[in-house]
Amino acid sequence: MNHLYAIAVGSNRPHGRHGRPPGVVAAAIAELDAKFGLFDASPIMLNRATGGAGRDFANAVTLVESDLEPPQMLAVLQAIERQFGRRSGRRWGARVLDLDIAAWSGGRFASRRLTIPHARLAGRAFVLVPLTAVAPGWRLVGPLSARHLAARLAHRRPCR
Template identity: 45%
Template sequence: MKTVYIALGSNLNTPIEQLNQALVALTQLPDSTLSAVSSFYQSRPLGPQDQPDYVNAVACLQTELAPLALLDALQHIENTQGRVRLRRWGERTLDLDILLYDELILQSERLTLPHYDMKNREFVIVPLYEIAPQLVLPDGEKLTDLAARFADHQMKILKK
């Protein structure tokens, strides 16, 4: 089994419920087990500020699915929950991003691993640190060091 970390985010159509539904869908993936979920955090939008705040979390999945098969499955979950991409970094019903897939480093048209900008996002690093504080990224960087950069984050915990 591979250890995979997935970022979840929503700011439309009852975001907490969207994340809860996505977590249920993750438990139903073939050859996979949901092993940990962070608290839910309220965060300001990364992109345009004329949209609602987000609810974010990170989940840990143990899976036998190959990276692109997992990506397809996550996109299916997004689409099932009504995902529409209106604008870059804009509002969305559900966003599921693969952050890390074991120690894999991958650059393809469809998928970049580790996630290309995860180190700069408090709404990723803080919940990831909550569930995997001893994690070391494939480049050797300790999650502890990244989390220290976001010690003064302004996110609000909505659900533990």
Template identity: 40%
Template sequence: MNVQLRRIEADAVIAVGSNLGDRTATFMAAVRALAEADDIEVTAISTPIETVAVRPTGEDADAPAYLNAVVLVRTTLAPRALLSRLHDIERAHGRVRGERWGDRTLDLDIIDYAGMQSSADDLTLPHPRAHERVFVLRPWAEVAPDAVLPGHGRIADLLAELESR
């Protein structure tokens, strides 16, 4: 019997952020780490944008500014395995998980994974606050202008609504 196994591939959107250290070098190294992984293919990289830090209480202009971008990938990793890989890359670049929404050398978040909708303590898909964040939507719209954020609608429409406020 000849059984052929097929690797399932999924498209995912990863947000990249950094506001400590050499943000550009960290961004480039993180993208390189993604591209060099055997089970991840980088298909698009947005232009990085600089944005004000966001805290649970709102924007914090006194904190170091963030460099934010979005990377589109195709992967054979399941969502939690991809998240684990992202955490490994963060740690390799000095990420320390302390204060929630605190300053960081590198932040990698799965924004969307193949349109999946799920909620668990360790991973919610799509990212629960992506529809509220210009620093995610603007770069994503650059590399995938017709993209849809499951449960929220077209990212171009979400971005236009946020920018009109």
């Protein structure tokens, strides 16, 4: 059975081969396309860093189709991150590539290592805004879609 996944893609460190963060995000989108067959991808957006990340981010959201269940999808995404040079480090630190499962067609999923959708997704414009470009009607929190959650955030604070 195939599932549709919304994968959040982010970078705030340059890569030796792919260049600055927007180039890293574009290369990661190409890698996801090669591994899964890309269904759609949002435009790449530039966003201010949050927490202690320091550097501004390039972000996008892709939609990919796969027969993998969420734990296996997470393992593949982490392998791609390592392939791009991501190393374990401090939380909220600079990273070459960050791939997160924002949502999947199976609804909610929770385990010790993974929660879908992410518990703080409703407050993350850097994921919601690109998600609205590719799947505005995707229901994330009860009856609330990506579009609804992004609009709520836009009323609270302006997005860049």
